[in-house]
Amino acid sequence: MSTVSPSLPAATPPPRLHRRSALMRLISAPAGAILVAFLLLQLACITYALIAPDDFRYLSARNLTILMKAIPVLGCLALGVGILMIAGEFDLSVGSIYTLTAVVMAVQVAGGLNPFLAAGLAILIGVAIGILHGWITLRAGLPSFIVTLGGLLFWRGAVLLYNGAVQVRFDPGPVFSDLFGGTFLGVNAAFWWFLALSVAFFFLLHRHRFGNHVFATGGNRSAATAIGIDVGKVKIAAFAIAGGMAAFAGILATVRVGSVQPGQGTGLELQAIAACVIGGLSLTGGRGSVLGIFLGAMLIHTITNVLLLLRAPGFYLDMFIAVLIVGAAAFNSLIERKGRG
Amino acid sequence: MGRPILELHNISKRFGALTALRDLSFHIGEGEVIGLLGDNGAGKSTAINLISGIHRPSAGHLSVDGHETLFTCRNDSAEAGIETIYQNTALVDSLSITRNIFMGRERCSAGGMLKLAQMREIAMEVLKSAVHISGIDSPDMLVGDLSGGQKQAVAIARAVYFKRRILLLDEPTSALSVRETEAFLNQVLKLKSENVSSVLVTHNLYHAYQVCDRFVIMSHGTKVFDVPKAQTSIGQLTEYVVMT
Numbered sequence: 361m362s363t364v365s366p367s368l369p370a371a372t373p374p375p376r377l378h379r380r381s382a383l384m385r386l387i388s389a390p391a392g393a394i395l396v397a398f399l400l401l402q403l404a405c406i407t408y409a410l411i412a413p414d415d416f417r418y419l420s421a422r423n424l425t426i427l428m429k430a431i432p433v434l435g436c437l438a439l440g441v442g443i444l445m446i447a448g449e450f451d452l453s454v455g456s457i458y459t460l461t462a463v464v465m466a467v468q469v470a471g472g473l474n475p476f477l478a479a480g481l482a483i484l485i486g487v488a489i490g491i492l493h494g495w496i497t498l499r500a501g502l503p504s505f506i507v508t509l510g511g512l513l514f515w516r517g518a519v520l521l522y523n524g525a526v527q528v529r530f531d532p533g534p535v536f537s538d539l540f541g542g543t544f545l546g547v548n549a550a551f552w553w554f555l556a557l558s559v560a561f562f563f564l565l566h567r568h569r570f571g572n573h574v575f576a577t578g579g580n581r582s583a584a585t586a587i588g589i590d591v592g593k594v595k596i597a598a599f600a601i602a603g604g605m606a607a608f609a610g611i612l613a614t615v616r617v618g619s620v621q622p623g624q625g626t627g628l629e630l631q632a633i634a635a636c637v638i639g640g641l642s643l644t645g646g647r648g649s650v651l652g653i654f655l656g657a658m659l660i661h662t663i664t665n666v667l668l669l670l671r672a673p674g675f676y677l678d679m680f681i682a683v684l685i686v687g688a689a690a691f692n693s694l695i696e697r698k699g700r701g
Numbered sequence: 702m703g704r705p706i707l708e709l710h711n712i713s714k715r716f717g718a719l720t721a722l723r724d725l726s727f728h729i730g731e732g733e734v735i736g737l738l739g740d741n742g743a744g745k746s747t748a749i750n751l752i753s754g755i756h757r758p759s760a761g762h763l764s765v766d767g768h769e770t771l772f773t774c775r776n777d778s779a780e781a782g783i784e785t786i787y788q789n790t791a792l793v794d795s796l797s798i799t800r801n802i803f804m805g806r807e808r809c810s811a812g813g814m815l816k817l818a819q820m821r822e823i824a825m826e827v828l829k830s831a832v833h834i835s836g837i838d839s840p841d842m843l844v845g846d847l848s849g850g851q852k853q854a855v856a857i858a859r860a861v862y863f864k865r866r867i868l869l870l871d872e873p874t875s876a877l878s879v880r881e882t883e884a885f886l887n888q889v890l891k892l893k894s895e896n897v898s899s900v901l902v903t904h905n906l907y908h909a910y911q912v913c914d915r916f917v918i919m920s921h922g923t924k925v926f927d928v929p930k931a932q933t934s935i936g937q938l939t940e941y942v943v944m945t
């Protein structure tokens with residue numbers, strides 16, 4: 361017991377020095393590092409493409425179109441998975457949700473349902489599955505990693521149960537096709553959707569009360585509870601968003617290809633998590649930004665594209681992304697440890 | 702002192718096999734400052750958390766203004782006018798000072814969009830007036846970048862800003878300097894003059910003796926002594942805390 365004598369005064373901490381260089385500040389800001397990496401990569405690509413336009417067709421209209429068509433699917437998945445990661449949970453099932461909801465939509469449209477209703481149904485199913493995963497995770501007190509690993513297998517099986525191992529054609533008519541797969545002001549509609557959703561997610565996560573609760577829940581669950589935030593509700597909402605965004609990604613992909621393969625989407629959940637990690641999201645929750653998620657998805661596809669243009673064999677791509685993920689995660693945790701000061 | 706506004710009646714709290722609170726009863730009067738004292742592990746924080754609605758009692762009940770109540774979550778206790786500084790400060794490292802102060806109680810427009818500029822201004826104001834702490838130069842700093850004392854200052858600012866009837870203060874000064882602690886104790890007295898009651902948990906009996914009107918001493922999860930300041934001395938309090 362130390363109560364008899366007046367306890368020693370805790371020394372006033374010396375004022376911390378905040379004279380870090382501008383570059384250091386930028387890099388340790390959320391999404392700062394990836395912004396720098398992304399701009400450097402773009403600079404290198406554009407320079408090389410200008411010097412050797414015949415060898416490296418990065419800036420050709422055809423390549424840019426391919427790139428813009430490829431990004432939104434992963435991007436939308438990553439937005440949903442990212443908000444959930446910031447809330448402190450993982451979703452490994454988004455690739456399966458993406459396939460299941462797309463198959464349901466395509467089968468329903470083939471059976472005569474209005475494509476807009478079918479798309480609404482797909483999103484509803486995605487949201488419902490997300491809520492179910494969240495509910496099981498919280499109710500049973502399990503890691504979401506395990507619950508959604510179960511989801512990954514279960515819903516992939518459900519695809520085959522629902523419609524067998526056959527490809528489904530998707531022919532929604534011109535209005536639907538134009539809205540989700542057409543071209544507007546020279547830019548692919550899917551990319552417009554991704555841009556619009558990124559802006560919406562920015563406001564939701566960084567400017568709305570809900571976003572503040574998401575960060576609080578993932579950053580310090582017991583503090584959030586102690587201050588009166590219903591962390592269970594926040595997490596379930598984040599699971600629902602992840603499921604809904606997976607279904608939306610499925611719609612974009614299905615319109616683009618014109619059909620659904622029952623085996624598609626394998627590995628997409630890991631790519632989405634990779635995009636988030638590369639974008640600076642913490643694996644333990646509470647840290648990250650929409651700009652980071654956006655750039656993470658862009659970066660993965662830019663690198664994929666560059667390696668394809670350089671005619672590098674496919675395994676280089678996997679190895680490159682792997683190095684990027686581990687490097688980004690190590691970098692994030694370094695920044696976080698510094699932040700705990 | 703004024704009439705009791707919050708009473709604990711025969712509260713017990715078990716965590717599995719461990720009994721953290723045993724048949725604990727005491728009351729908090731209007732405008733009264735209570736020193737909740739006791740050795741580490743006596744159950745002070747458990748009592749504070751229970752009054753805050755974080756834990757539910759295993760037995761016994763609470764009354765607010767004479768009416769029996771059950772707090773099932775933090776929002777219930779907030780509704781009863783209770784505001785808490787938790788021993789672990791309950792702050793989120795990855796959020797700014799402003800966002801921590803308004804966490805869960807954000808100032809929003811109708812659509813739920815944050816009024817960041819307004820909250821920032823209030824945060825700056827309360828940080829300056831509630832605690833005079835050095836080294837916090839902007840409410841945009843991340844809490845994770847603050848020292849232990851600065852974090853405590855943020856927790857204090859938050860509680861002082863949202864205080865209504867009862868402040869629960871669980872070792873709020875453990876990382877503060879002498880000057881900062883003095884300022885904080887004066888703040889407690891000022892709030893008392895505004896008829897805000899407080900429960901102050903501290904290991905420093907001199908601090909407690911300086912501001913408290915009554916002392917409740919706990920040992921092994923129950924109350925062993927409950928005495929007004931006029932009828933006791935630091936020596937006697939020390940004896941009770943150490944010997945029981």
Ligand SMILES: Nc1ncnc2c1ncn2[C@@H]1O[C@H](COP(=O)(O)OP(=O)(O)O)[C@@H](O)[C@H]1O
Nearest residue numbers: 716719721739740741742743744745746747748
């Ligand atoms: N959430 C909990 N789960 C299990 N045991 C707990 C919990 N909170 C407190 N305890 C136990 O209850 C006892 C009282 O702890 P506490 O109230 O923190 O004491 P004090 O604040 O007086 O030091 C301790 O033995 C502690 O380990």
Ligand SMILES: [Mg+2]
Nearest residue numbers: 745746747788
């Ligand atoms: Mg304690």
